[in-house]
Amino acid sequence: MTSSSYKVKFWGIRTNTRAQGDGKKPRVVSHTVRWTVGTAEKSSTFKTKGLAESFLSELRQAARKGEPFDLESGLPASMIKAKDVRTWYAFAVDYVHAWWPHAAAKSRDGMTDTLTGVTLVLTHDRPGRPDDATLRRALRHFAFLPLDRRPVPTPEIAGALRWLEAASLPLTALDEAKHTRAALESLSLLLDGTAAATSTYRRKRAVFHHALEYAVEREELSANPLHRVKLRRPKPGGEIDRRSVVNPAQARQLLTAVTYVGRTRGPMMRAMFAAMYFGGLRPGEAAGLREQDCHLPKTGWGLLTLAKTRPESGKRYTDSGETHDERGLKHRGAKETRPVPIPPELVTILRDHITAHDVAADGRLFRTESGKAFSGSTVSKIWKEARGYAFPPDVVASPLAARPYDLRHAAVSLWLNAGVHAPEAAERAGHGVDVMLRVYAKCIDGQREMANRRILEALA
Template identity: 75%
Template sequence: MTTSYKVKFWGIRTNTRPQGVGKKPRIVSHTVRWTVDNREKSSTFKTKGLAESFLSDLRQAARNGEAFDPESGLPGSMVKAKDTRTWYSLAVSYVHAWWPHAAAKTREGMTDSLAYITPVLTGDVSGRPDDEEIRRTLLEYSFVPEDRRPPPSPKVLKVVRWLEAASLPLSALEDPKHTRAALEAISLRLDGKAAAASTYRRKRAVFHQVLEYAVELGELSANPIHKVKFRKVKSTGEIDRRSVVSPEQARRLLVAVTYAGRTRGPMMAAMFACMYFAGLRPAEAAGLREANCGLPATGWGVLTLETTRPESNTRYTDSGEANDERGLKHRGRKATRRVPIPPELVAVLREHIDRYGVAEDGRLFRTRSGKSFPGSTVSMVWKQARMYAFTPDQVASPLAGRPYDLRHAAVSLWLNAGVHAPEVAERAGHGVDVLLRVYAKCIDGQHETANKRIMEALTT
């Protein structure tokens, strides 16, 4: 291989696409440019972070005195790495590249998906550890940034060495059987039963993105997932109508919550009320502050939502706590959403503040120590409330099976009350198209209206 030490680097070029008259061009990619022996080279990346990381690697190689290959434009170490890159190495690289740009729940879903796929994409190498050991090592060590990794035990190091030796080279994924094996793995749960369609779709998206990352880096010529005809029943995302409670059932549940524990239930009651009367997501309720609440003495009030506090494993959060503070779902970091609330919820929130006060940062719902309620505790209180409020048959049914179902009941109520879809979507924080697709089966009166119109047509 002919090599050269004559290397020159240029700045990163930002590539944009026009958005129309008067609109700011949209950034679509970033191109790293350099020359080797006066031959121009370039590599394009979707994010500026990836481009900067790649350019940094090139410059580091040049500073270390490495010779560059004029054909590929890469230093010798990177040429070798490209030829020997394994799936395990790619997956680790992908996680580390995207970690800073992802929310805690996204990190958790990403690493969980890769922990299903990685053990499958291995060869027949002796000394294979137990599958549970492999999964635990991936989640707790390999798929965590180096500065967050715990000191590795001898068992962890043994698993890592086996993965490095057994992981298939990326070139093996050109054979559809390996890609199919990975898709089969994510279509099943750990107990071997079929995974939900939405779970499969989420994990497949991660697999697809990692393979696209390999294509972007030039380590695969094309995404091999497109060659495999593997289909799973699509999930519409529609709400199960059987889970939606009536206003009377919802109020009964909210009362029952106050009987779940000496203090836990009463301190959570207003939080559940926000999910039902304002249609808040649990993470939105957890982030609600007194400053966000307009609570007049009479009449309707308003909640101005601006933050959420989703719960995740502390391994994935930036704060090291179970709840990171984030912006509203599917909106910009500083975006807000106004939700008018009925007098009944205004009274509930005023009473809650008078009785329990607020946290140091103004949050309404927190434990005695000031932290957000753990999801396991919320689920436990909700389970008890259902047992107090429902008959045995209702307890065994999907009716309000999760606290989130209170939000579904709220949105269904608004639609059935005749509130226009755009207004409901604005209050719920949905797009109109998503709203109508998700809640299609929860809108009453459609059959009767359709029958009436058909009858009129038949008798005309």
Template identity: 65%
Template sequence: MNTSYKVKLWEVRSNKSVARPGKPSKVISYTVRWTVGGREKSQTFGKSAQAKNFLSDLRQAAKAGEAFDMDSGLPLSMLKAATARTWLEFARAYVDARWPHAAAKSREGLTDTMTAVTATLVKDAPNRPAPEVLRLLLRTYVFVPESRRPDLDPDLGKALSWLEAASLPITDLDDPKLARTALEVLAVTLEGKPAAPSTFRRKRAVFKHALGYAVEVGDLQSNPLDRVKWRPPKQGGTVDRRVVVNPSQARELLVAVTYVGRVRGPRLRAMFACMYFAGLRPAEAAGLRVQDCALPEEGWGVITVRKTRPQTNKRYTDTGRAHDERGLKHREDDVDRPVPAPPELVKILREHIDAFGTADDGRLFVTSTGGDFSGSAYAQIWKRARLLALTPDQVGSPLAARPYDLRHAAVSLWLNAGVHAPEAAERAGHGVDVMLRVYAKCIDGQRDVANQRIEDALAA
């Protein structure tokens, strides 16, 4: 690229139409003229304000000592903006780069974040499509691999054309104000209510990573979020002790599950039991196979957790099915987690295998046709079981409101029973620091124990 600092600028020139009999001449356009390294350059605009603004930009660049490109006549900053790809073009390339290496749930989160940001980083152009049309276009067509895109109907085709024309240049994000605008969108739900702190932090992390990638590939000079004074909301993450059931309540709920439905409830009892007695996550229980279980006729057994089967939209999975088989959360794919199974759980699992068998691949918890239970299906079973097992006041409370709360009850029980934190964390698949932070409010009686120990020390 040939550049020069030798720049000369003239005032804006008005261009008039040719006068005709009975029709005087009038100004029809405005031309900005300048030279770069002795080469004459010009650019014509339809309005005076446009020409004056362009001339002002050239003057500011020259005054700042910026080099000008001799071919285009533009200062390098303006040349970069003029040739920059749009945010939409960048976002598509970024999603394509991350997609092959991301899990299905991560792909879903990636798409949600990029959809919200991309619908925001647009010009105020006429004929803007409805928000729901833009979201549908971005989620189902723009931010999925080309091989998975559906045929575009006319409405979505028009929306795509509008979006491609209206998307802002990515270089506009060098202004932190625009990055702040995107953060404000991520901080609220579609209904305009504040998003949960964990949701916002997760989406902010995706957006920041995308901007970091833009710096890496040369689209941005620096990450604008580093200059935005926005403190993410504190992530509580602690378990509400009101959701934690005691062992008697847990057993009542497990019995109640068997009375829900003719087949589905009884098939799910052992899955819920794994969440309570072994502290498994729902996706871990869904992936449990008979070959992963040591179930002796008497005494404790062992469940070796090797795979999870999280549920997401099938457009995000490689198999085209709603459940995606993955390794354990926050661990390498080939790392497993042995969890001791108390005799009560061993008995329940043996009864389940005798009654329902297993899927072809050994999975324990499948429908009568061998399929996976959807999250909505077992949540509905659990909701009906609560009505049978709990009092009306308890049904209206947060007590065991979700199947996941059985896991919370399990870990809380271990800690209250005096199980050392490292052992409890290993069984739960947590880091010790995370576990103590999450379950700190669910450890009952610790204050009295601490007081007694201090009293004994003082007496000594």
């Protein structure tokens, strides 16, 4: 028995009224569209006449195009498909939950941040819209978290989620270039409306692109709509600003100044900053450094065998529920290590640090008095105050060592300028050679003169 029919007949729209008492004109309460498919009568009621007329018009257009009508629902094939389409909001929630177990904490943070911005744009202009701050909290602190991590929603958050469910555009709306472009434009701006860095935009666009590829894989979109929309942004250079790179004397001034900050926190952080400068460690690698990773002889060079990194992500995104996520090294397998030879000066600093402050229960060198990792905000605060002690006001206002991460940049720049071969410097820094040379291109001094001298020697 067939489940559809091409035999369709339409009737006029029926107006439904309600009596209001003696002498009063009946009040119109709804409008009903009526039609038959085969021999079965169908109807659908709407609050306004305009909605009813629009629905009837869609039915008539489908019949004129020769579409089959479903006997059970009474709808043409195109309208059934549209009815089954998910909203962007529902799809985004499903996407986050599908990829959450496979993503690192920092990736989860970036994924939910990106999709929150897109979700706020892909909505109908529906009355009762909560403010953007409330909608962001509803998404990042509730909807985009796995079910077992969600807190009890406040009435405000529950209301914001109801509004999103009702106002979100269908996923297929992204087939229209104007909606895809609006989403991309939102990714190119910061919350204050200023332009985001090109690298930030490209990172967020990559998340959005991956989500849409997932929609294509699920056959909810026929093709990735981003391929049809070009929002040109300059390619990020990625080079380090040489003005941020300290020389050895300035680095030592900063390491001394750190010890002047606070009663215990500054002195306990000095060796961590020293590891970033003399060893070229990333902040997360320094946070994960353990005593068993360190070979610290009484004399001569030592060796750090890096095995773990502890980037800060926030409790909502880590599997442990701690603010720092324990991961393998960046760009390496989960159990791969990276050997980093360290000069005698850093060996002495680390030995003195262990003697003075001991280590955490799990062997980590750098931790608070309670054993936790230093928060990023605390590290930044200590560093900012130390710069004020180490430098005069005009230098403090400059980019010189503005962030702790600039110590790592200074380390790699020093190695390259000292003549360390690029593959060796890249191995110590945990970079690819091509990336390292591109990133540090503006920080390498004297290479032209050295090249000229070697060419002359070869010609002679």
